[in-house]
Every structure is written in C-alpha cells, then in structure tokens.
Amino acid sequence: MTHFVWLLSLLLLLSSATACDRCVHQSKASFVTSVAALTSGACGYGSAAISLNGGNLGAGVSSLYKGGAGCGACFQIRCKDPKLCTSKGANVTLTDHNYDNRTDFVLGFFALLDMAHNGMARDIYKLGIVDIEYKRIPCVYEDQNLAVSVEESSQRPYYLQIKLLYQGGQTEIVGVDVAEVGDSNWNSMSRNYGAVWDTSRVPNGALQFRFVVTSGFDGKWIWAKSVLPADWKPGQVYDSGVQITDIAQESCYPCDDGTW
Ligand SMILES: *[C@@H]1O[C@H](CO)[C@@H](O)[C@H](O)[C@H]1NC(C)=O
Numbered sequence: 361m362t363h364f365v366w367l368l369s370l371l372l373l374l375s376s377a378t379a380c381d382r383c384v385h386q387s388k389a390s391f392v393t394s395v396a397a398l399t400s401g402a403c404g405y406g407s408a409a410i411s412l413n414g415g416n417l418g419a420g421v422s423s424l425y426k427g428g429a430g431c432g433a434c435f436q437i438r439c440k441d442p443k444l445c446t447s448k449g450a451n452v453t454l455t456d457h458n459y460d461n462r463t464d465f466v467l468g469f470f471a472l473l474d475m476a477h478n479g480m481a482r483d484i485y486k487l488g489i490v491d492i493e494y495k496r497i498p499c500v501y502e503d504q505n506l507a508v509s510v511e512e513s514s515q516r517p518y519y520l521q522i523k524l525l526y527q528g529g530q531t532e533i534v535g536v537d538v539a540e541v542g543d544s545n546w547n548s549m550s551r552n553y554g555a556v557w558d559t560s561r562v563p564n565g566a567l568q569f570r571f572v573v574t575s576g577f578d579g580k581w582i583w584a585k586s587v588l589p590a591d592w593k594p595g596q597v598y599d600s601g602v603q604i605t606d607i608a609q610e611s612c613y614p615c616d617d618g619t620w
C-alpha cells in the first residue's frame with residue numbers, strides 16, 4: 361500500500377514536471393483548394409465554419425479529431441521550409457476529420473495563403489505534402505461568447521439537437537447536460553457527431569446548460585445559467601453568456617514557451 365502511494369505520488373510528480381500549456385509537434389500537412397470540403401466536414405459546422413476563424417480551416421487526423429471532441433480546436437501551423445513559408449504560419453480551426461494518416465492536417469486554401477510567403481502558395485500546393493510543425497493555441501473570439509445553435513432537426517418538446525460554436529480557450533467539450541432553468545434535474549446529452557449534441561429527453565421551459573471541459577490536467581464544469589428561452593426555435597443561435605478561456609495541458613519536454 362505504501363509503495364502504491366509512493367508510486368502514485370512519483371507519477372504525479374513526473375506528470376506535473378512535463379505539464380505544458382503548449383507542445384510543438386512535428387508532422388506533415390496536405391492541402392485542399394475548396395473551403396466547401398472543410399465546411400461540410402465531419403464536425404458539422406456547415407456555413408457557420410466560415411465565421412469561426414476567417415475561414416482558416418483544417419481537417420485533423422483521428423488523434424486530433426478525437427471522435428469530435430477536437431472540433432473547434434485551434435492550432436498554429438507552419439511549414440518547415442523557410443524559403444516557402446513564414447515563421448508565423450497559419451492559425452487554423454479544426455472543422456473536419458482527416459482519414460488519411462499520412463498527414464496530421466489537411467489544410468484549406470486560406471490557411472495555405474497564410475502560411476506562404478507572398479507568391480509561394482502555388483509552389484507549396486504543388487509539393488502536395490509538406491513538413492510542418494504545429495502547436496495547439498487558444499481560440500480567441502473577441503466579444504463572442506460560446507453559442508448554442510439549435511439545429512433544424514430539433515422538434516420542441518421532443519427532440520433537441522444543438523451545435524456549439526465559438527468555443528474559446530484551449531480545451532475540449534467532453535460533456536453537455538441540460539436542465540430547465542431553476543431546476544437541478546440535469547439530463548445528459550449525447551454527442552451525435554462532431555460538435556453536435558442531442559437528447560430526446562428535453563426538459564420543459566427555458567433551458568440552462570452545463571459543459572464539461574478539459575482544463576489543466578483534468579476537467580471542470582462550466583455553467584451557462586440561462587441559454588434557451590421556453591419557446592426556443594430550430595435554426596436559431598443562442599448566446600450562452602459564458603466564454604471558455606481555460607487551457608488543457610499536454611505532456612512534453614521541453615514545453616514550448618516561445619511565440620512564433
Ligand atoms: C496566431 O496565434 C498566435 C498564438 O496564439 C498569436 O500570437 C498570433 O498573433 C496569431 N496570429 C494571428 C494572425 O492571429
């Protein structure tokens with residue numbers, strides 16, 4: 361038992377020694393020229409994707425897509441050839457699942473333009489696959505709270521399907537509960553796919569939500585006290601009143617403390 365406790369504290373010590381806000385990853389990226397390929401992507405953002413990050417979108421491999429939990433995550437990505445690419449690279453929001461595991465990312469045209477020195481985008485595109493390095497960065501939506509979009513397939517009072525937009529910070533939303541405002545009977549919603557959650561046990565009245573987000577080395581609840589009015593309507597986007605600014609940590613050594 362004592363050995364177990366000792367081992368546990370050693371593991372905690374080791375893990376905290378390598379807990380980083382940011383880690384740099386080496387990989388490869390390829391490109392698509394149409395934004396449509398990414399807006400109609402696996403996350404389900406649809407046309408709302410364009411408003412996420414000026415259309416700077418990308419598809420991530422399974423380890424980044426994380427069964428949909430990675431949707432909306434932001435990355436700074438630069439190609440490693442300084443003749444072709446700027447040192448700042450592109451800030452990209454993940455909106456799709458890349459099933460081709462030869463590259464961590466498939467990037468859209470705007471991201472390609474951002475990465476490239478003036479006039480070099482065509483040369484990068486012709487290469488097909490380029491070496492990149494990337495890090496997770498906080499998503500910043502100034503003056504924009506987390507929003508709950510009620511999807512068209514919702515049908516009050518039987519079925520509620522929502523999509524989460526403008527997820528700030530550097531976290532993943534891994535759980536969503538819904539309850540009537542003022543009531544503590546929470547119903548958990550299921551991830552339908554991507555950034556889309558649903559439930560067929562819809563509470564009556566105005567609705568509040570709580571979100572489980574990854575933060576630090578574990579998670580926390582974020583409570584949105586009043587989001588949907590009692591007469592919520594499919595096709596409408598509602599302000600959650602909360603902004604997510606947390607950072608979920610990764611393990612690596614050394615941590616990346618620099619600014620590109
Ligand atoms: C990209 O993200 C980095 C890190 O958060 C930030 O320093 C930089 O200003 C961003 N670039 C743009 C063009 O927003």
Ligand SMILES: *[C@@H]1O[C@H](CO)[C@@H](O)[C@H](O)[C@H]1NC(C)=O
Pocket residue numbers: 461462
């Ligand atoms: C990549 O995907 C192929 C086919 O799905 C699989 O056989 C292969 O093991 C994968 N490679 C890696 C490095 O995951």
